[in-house]
Amino acid sequence: xxxxxxxxxxxxxxxxxxxxxxxxxxxxxxxxxxxxxxxxxxxxxxxxxxxxxxxxxxxxxxxxxxxxxxxxxxxxxxxxxxxxxxxxxxxxxxxxxxxxxxxxxxxxxxxxxxxxxxxxxxxxxxxxxxxxxxxxxxxxxxxxxxxxxxxxxxxxxxxxxxxxxxxxxxxxxxxxxxxxxxxxxxxxxxxxxxxxxxxxxxxxxxxxxxxxxxxxxxxxxxxxxxxxxxxxxxxxxxxxxx
Numbered sequence: 001x002x003x004x005x006x007x008x009x010x011x012x013x014x015x016x017x018x019x020x021x022x023x024x025x026x027x028x029x030x031x032x033x034x035x036x037x038x039x040x041x042x043x044x045x046x047x048x049x050x051x052x053x054x055x056x057x058x059x060x061x062x063x064x065x066x067x068x069x070x071x072x073x074x075x076x077x078x079x080x081x082x083x084x085x086x087x088x089x090x091x092x093x094x095x096x097x098x099x100x101x102x103x104x105x106x107x108x109x110x111x112x113x114x115x116x117x118x119x120x121x122x123x124x125x126x127x128x129x130x131x132x133x134x135x136x137x138x139x140x141x142x143x144x145x146x147x148x149x150x151x152x153x154x155x156x157x158x159x160x161x162x163x164x165x166x167x168x169x170x171x172x173x174x175x176x177x178x179x180x181x182x183x184x185x186x187x188x189x190x191x192x193x194x195x196x197x198x199x200x201x202x203x204x205x206x207x208x209x210x211x212x213x214x215x216x217x218x219x220x221x222x223x224x225x226x227x228x229x230x231x232x233x234x235x236x237x238x239x240x241x242x
Contacts, residue, residue: 002027003074006048006056008035009213012107013067014055015172019210020071020165023203024080068099071165083162094159098151098166106147106173109140110184117180118217140177140184148190156197163201171198172210179214 005021005028007014021028033039033054040052049056049065056063057070059077064070075085086092113136116128127133147170151158158166174184174195185192199207 001060002029004029004031004058005070006031006033006045006054006058008033008054009210010035010217011054012111012172012176013169015175015210015214016165016169017055017057017067017070017074019172019202019206020080020084020168021074022210023206024074024078024084026074026078026080068165068169071169075165083159084165086159086164091159091164095164095166098158098170101151102169102173105143106170109136109143110173110176112136113140113177113182114180114217117177117182137182144174144184144188144191148188152190152194157194163198167194167198168202171195171202175211175214179211179217 003021003026005017007018007030009015009018018030020026033045033056035054039045040054046052048058048063051065053065055067055070056065057073058064059073064073072085074080085095116133116136120126120128128136151166151170155161157163158170177184185195
């Protein structure tokens with residue numbers, strides 16, 4: 001039986017899981033969970049995950065949440081090429097190091113910029129105050145600097161000459177503000193060259209397919225009026241402005 005992957009490709013972690021399964025030819029069924037329609041709050045999805053977040057993977061009776069755990073599970077269950085999550089202890093540690101760092105760094109700051117530039121104006125009808133936007137952009141820029149100096153350095157990829165899960169997770173996070181109209185790769189030749197290498201390794205067609213939704217984020221106002229989406233977004237907005 002194929003895996004069931006419960007996803008919404010507006011979500012960065014969902015895109016990483018989707019791309020990985022697709023390019024490694026892992027059999028799966030795409031189960032769309034429409035966050036904009038509030039489906040994560042529905043009774044049926046609640047039976048699958050009490051966390052009410054995506055992605056979720058179901059393999060028979062086994063249900064797994066959290067994108068990193070799902071990616072690592074697929075690596076082991078389907079014996080994907082070693083470079084994704086190397087058996088070499090030090091290379092694997094580098095992947096884990098990036099995973100441990102990225103949640104409060106790239107993910108946090110790239111997501112905030114996406115919300116400030118895209119979601120807040122849609123929901124409130126007003127732009128984010130300049131000082132808050134400038135602060136968010138500065139945090140993202142500083143984080144990208146750290147990514148280049150600490151994790152990428154002068155290598156082709158995070159662990160060296162081969163792509164890994166760390167690169168896949170990183171690129172999907174960096175594409176979130178791009179979907180809001182901010183080219184995070186502009187004036188960053190090293191980062192831009194890395195992005196191009198990652199896209200080639202993943203396959204340009206697969207990369208663009210997975211990111212088609214986020215690159216058309218301007219369509220979001222058509223679904224924002226849905227009550228489920230509004231209830232989902234209100235606490236997120238409060239956290240951003242605290």
